[in-house]
Every structure is written in structure tokens, then in C-alpha cells.
Amino acid sequence: MTDVTSDLATIARINAVPAILQVICETSGLRFAAVARVTDDSWTACAVLDNLGFGLKVGGELDVVSTLCHEIHNTRQTIVIDKASEDSVYCNHPTRRKYRFESYISVPVIRADGSFFGTICALDPKPARLKGTAIEPMMASFARLLSIQIESEESVQRTELALREERAMAEVREQFIAVLGHDLRNPLFAITAGAELLAQRLNDEKSRAIARHILTCGRRAAHLVRDVLDFARGRLGAGIPLNLQSCPDLAQALSHVASELQRVHPQRRILLDIGPIEGLRCDRERVTQLLSNLIANALEHGDPDGPVWVCANLQPDAFVLSVRNTGEPIAPHAMGQLFQPFTRQVSTAPQQGLGLGLYIANQIALAHGGSMEVSSSAEHGTLFSFRLPLTPTQANAS
Structure with missing residues (x-):
């Protein structure tokens, strides 16, 4: 029953099914049409258009043996009846007596893998001319279309489930x-x-x-x-957490970060140009983390004999913290990937870390409402800049 329930849901998601049943009824003159899921032991209505008051609803079941669909399940052949009371095969058929129809048509719906899904069927207590008309090939086409739609919908569902x-x-x-x-x-x-x-x-x-x-x-x-x-x-969606507050000692904190890295790399030169930046509202620990990542990146990828410049100042509309190094410029095709996680610049030398430094620096910038910018050339070196727009109050104070 679980498979039948799934098939019911699949048919319900196919928007074309109600239109198919409407066209069948309007073209044939029959007042009841349905898409049925048929197995060895069940007949279940997946979609219904009932202008007869037949009383069958979506999900409703019939005794499969009492239906002609049971025969179609076994033979996979279409059944077409114009007037059952005068039909030599079906005039005394128990299905005809049970459901009291005169005109009837049912075509098999075969899945793409060749298995039997069910039928598209229609009936009416009044006789109708169906044999030799366009109704049968039209319904056969609808059955093929429905099979394709079922396969497509199930494929989408499998993909969504896997996702x-x-x-x-x-x-x-x-x-x-x-x-x-x-x-x-x-x-x-x-x-x-x-x-x-x-x-x-x-x-x-x-x-x-x-x-x-x-x-x-x-x-x-x-x-x-x-x-x-x-x-x-x-x-996980939480983003980089911040503790925003006025930072009167930000300049000292940035200088401390640079001096720590200088002790780790005593053979390198880290030059500071930090202007008056007191009172900037930010997360001091995160901004120093951002600077630490930028300096570490410059030390690793820059010219080992060249200095690293660190500059921090308040411009009329923004706080700008930048780190520049000399050395080989970043390849143009790599510029767009620099702030992606686990990204490393191409190098023949062994590289430390996970390739997360620039990614996290960018996330810190974004969490502050700022941005990271980068430029790189043989003439001017590589420059990474954190730009944080100032609030009107901060801009006026600066």
C-alpha cells in the first residue's frame, strides 16, 4: 500500500492530469473519467473527473477483480465498448452488470521500464460511438504522455530526496x-x-x-x-558571531597582532602605518583576526625579501584596513576564487593551513557590513583591503 500511496502523490503533482481527463470527457461525451493505479490485488483512483455522481473519490478503491482494468492488467490491451448491452463479449459481463455502464474505454499506462502502472478509463450509462474514432488513439497518446510525466516526476522526487x-x-x-x-x-x-x-x-x-x-x-x-x-x-548558517562595541584601543590591538607575527617571522619586515582610529564601532577581536589572516597570507605568498605594509585609517566615509606585499602577482583567473573556502594560491612551495584564512577574513568583513577588496600587479604588488562604511555619526566625528 505504501507504493500505491506514493503513486497517488505522484499523480497529484502532475498538473496535466486534470486537463487530460477534461479533454477525454469533452471529446468522447463520456461523463466519468479516471486515472487508476492497478496492481494484482488493488484498483485505486489516482485522479477523477465525475460528472455522473458515480461517487468515487481520489484514493477510493474498487474490487480489482470486479473491474475490466483487471483484464487490461493481464493482457495490456485497450478495451473499447460502444454499447455493452449489445456487445457479444460484454453484454453479460459481471462488471457491466455491477457498474451499469453502456459505453466504456480503458487504455493501459505502461511505465518507461515496461512495468504496468494502471489505466486511463472513462465510462457512461449512455451508449457512445467510440470504436473507429479518434478517441482511442488520443487516449493512447495521453497514456504515453502520463507515463513520461510519471517518470519525470519520480526522477525529480529522487533527486530532491538525495539532495x-x-x-x-x-x-x-x-x-x-x-x-x-x-x-x-x-x-x-x-x-x-x-x-x-x-x-x-x-x-x-x-x-x-x-x-x-x-x-x-x-x-x-x-x-x-x-x-x-x-x-x-x-x-551552518549562523555566520561569524560579532560583539560590536566602540573600540578606543583598536590601534594598539592591531599593532599587537603585527608584533606577534613579527616575532614568529623575525627575518621578515612588517611596516605599520596606523592612523587615529579611536572610537570605531566594531568587534575588536574579529578585526584583529582578519588582520592576522591577511598578514599571514602576505608573509606566505609575498616576496620573502620584501616587506609587508599594514595600513589602517579612517577615510571620510569608511574605515580601511589594508595589507600589501610585493612578489608575483595573483593570476587573473584566480582572483575570483580567493575568498572561497579551502582555496590556495598556486605555488610549488609547501603551504600551511587549510586555505580558510582569506575566506574567514571575508566572512568577518561581511558580518560587519563591510567588504574585502583585492588588487594585484607586478608593479604595485598585492593589496588586500577591508573597507567598513562609517555610520553618519562616525563619519562626522572623523
């Missing part, structure tokens, strides 16, 4: 990543805190070097976990 299942699995995977990342943060914090304490207290230089290495690896792992968590939040 829903894939979305559900994707959500489970992303929830798993989020939970795993969240549970990793506490032990990583303990590792980095312990390594930092050891690096300060150990007297042996070799031991201090090991502790510093543990500290560096722990911070790197913590950074990866943070990226994974932010990615999972974005993919």
Missing part, C-alpha cells in the same frame, strides 16, 4: 566539526599555557627551545581549530 539526504549529512558533518573543534580548544589552551610557562622558567637553552617549539605548534593548532570553528559556523 535532502546530502544536506542532512553535510549538516551532521559540519556539526561534528564544530563540536570537535570546540572540545579541542581547552586541551590546546592547557598545552600552550604550559609550554609558555616552561619557556619562561627553564634554564637550559635546549629545553627552552623545545618548550618554544611546543608553544608555536600549540598556537598553530589553536589557530587551525579557530578557523575550522568559524568555517563550520558560517556553513
Whole structure:
């Protein structure tokens, strides 16, 4: 019965079925028409046009043995009757006596795979001329059309079901990543805190070097976990969470980020140009995270002998935070993919990270109501800019 219920729903979704039954009745003069799902042991109305008061509704069932559709199920041949009371085959047929029809036509509906679906049938207590007219080939055409529509609708349903299942699995995977990342943060914090304490207290230089290495690896792992968590939040629809407030110490926070990365890369030069940006309303931790990702990207992909410039200032209508590096320009075909997750710039050198840095920077910019911009050329280098429009109050204050 589950399959029959599914078939009922399939026919209900095919918009052409009511029009088909209407055309059959108007063309043949018969006042009852239906699409029936017929199996070995059931006859179920999938669609009905009843101008007779026959009383059969969609989902209604008849004793399959009492119908002529049972014979069509076995023979797969069309039955056409003009006047049953004078027909040598059907005049005394129990189906004719039970349902008291004179004119009757029923054509089989065969699925694309060759299996039997059911019939399109029509009948009337009054006789009608059906044999040798256009009614039979017309209904045969409707049966073929219905078969195609059933196959198409079922294909759409299978695709939608597969899509829903894939979305559900994707959500489970992303929830798993989020939970795993969240549970990793506490032990990583303990590792980095312990390594930092050891690096300060150990007297042996070799031991201090090991502790510093543990500290560096722990911070790197913590950074990866943070990226994974932010990615999972974005993919799950929650987006990057913000804590917006006035930030009087934003300049110091940005300088601190640059100095931390400078300590990690002592052989590189990071040059700062940070103007008066006090009072900007933003999420300080997220903006510093954005800057950290941009500087890390510049250090990784820029000229190893060239400096990295960091500039932050308030323009008349926007706060602009930019990072520029020299080196090979980004290929034009890659520009449109830079802010996609797991995207890496083409390089022969080993690359660290998951390819989420620029994606998360862009998500932070979007969460603030701002945008990320990028330009790259051999002459001017590569410039990434976070642009945050100022509110009228902020613009007037600046």
C-alpha cells in the first residue's frame, strides 16, 4: 500500500492530469473519467473527473477483480465498448452488470521500464460511438504522455530526496566539526599555557627551545581549530558571531597582532602605518583576526625579501584596513576564487593551513557590513583591503 500511496502523490503533482481527463470527457461525451493505479490485488483512483455522481473519490478503491482494468492488467490491451448491452463479449459481463455502464474505454499506462502502472478509463450509462474514432488513439497518446510525466516526476522526487539526504549529512558533518573543534580548544589552551610557562622558567637553552617549539605548534593548532570553528559556523548558517562595541584601543590591538607575527617571522619586515582610529564601532577581536589572516597570507605568498605594509585609517566615509606585499602577482583567473573556502594560491612551495584564512577574513568583513577588496600587479604588488562604511555619526566625528 505504501507504493500505491506514493503513486497517488505522484499523480497529484502532475498538473496535466486534470486537463487530460477534461479533454477525454469533452471529446468522447463520456461523463466519468479516471486515472487508476492497478496492481494484482488493488484498483485505486489516482485522479477523477465525475460528472455522473458515480461517487468515487481520489484514493477510493474498487474490487480489482470486479473491474475490466483487471483484464487490461493481464493482457495490456485497450478495451473499447460502444454499447455493452449489445456487445457479444460484454453484454453479460459481471462488471457491466455491477457498474451499469453502456459505453466504456480503458487504455493501459505502461511505465518507461515496461512495468504496468494502471489505466486511463472513462465510462457512461449512455451508449457512445467510440470504436473507429479518434478517441482511442488520443487516449493512447495521453497514456504515453502520463507515463513520461510519471517518470519525470519520480526522477525529480529522487533527486530532491538525495539532495535532502546530502544536506542532512553535510549538516551532521559540519556539526561534528564544530563540536570537535570546540572540545579541542581547552586541551590546546592547557598545552600552550604550559609550554609558555616552561619557556619562561627553564634554564637550559635546549629545553627552552623545545618548550618554544611546543608553544608555536600549540598556537598553530589553536589557530587551525579557530578557523575550522568559524568555517563550520558560517556553513551552518549562523555566520561569524560579532560583539560590536566602540573600540578606543583598536590601534594598539592591531599593532599587537603585527608584533606577534613579527616575532614568529623575525627575518621578515612588517611596516605599520596606523592612523587615529579611536572610537570605531566594531568587534575588536574579529578585526584583529582578519588582520592576522591577511598578514599571514602576505608573509606566505609575498616576496620573502620584501616587506609587508599594514595600513589602517579612517577615510571620510569608511574605515580601511589594508595589507600589501610585493612578489608575483595573483593570476587573473584566480582572483575570483580567493575568498572561497579551502582555496590556495598556486605555488610549488609547501603551504600551511587549510586555505580558510582569506575566506574567514571575508566572512568577518561581511558580518560587519563591510567588504574585502583585492588588487594585484607586478608593479604595485598585492593589496588586500577591508573597507567598513562609517555610520553618519562616525563619519562626522572623523
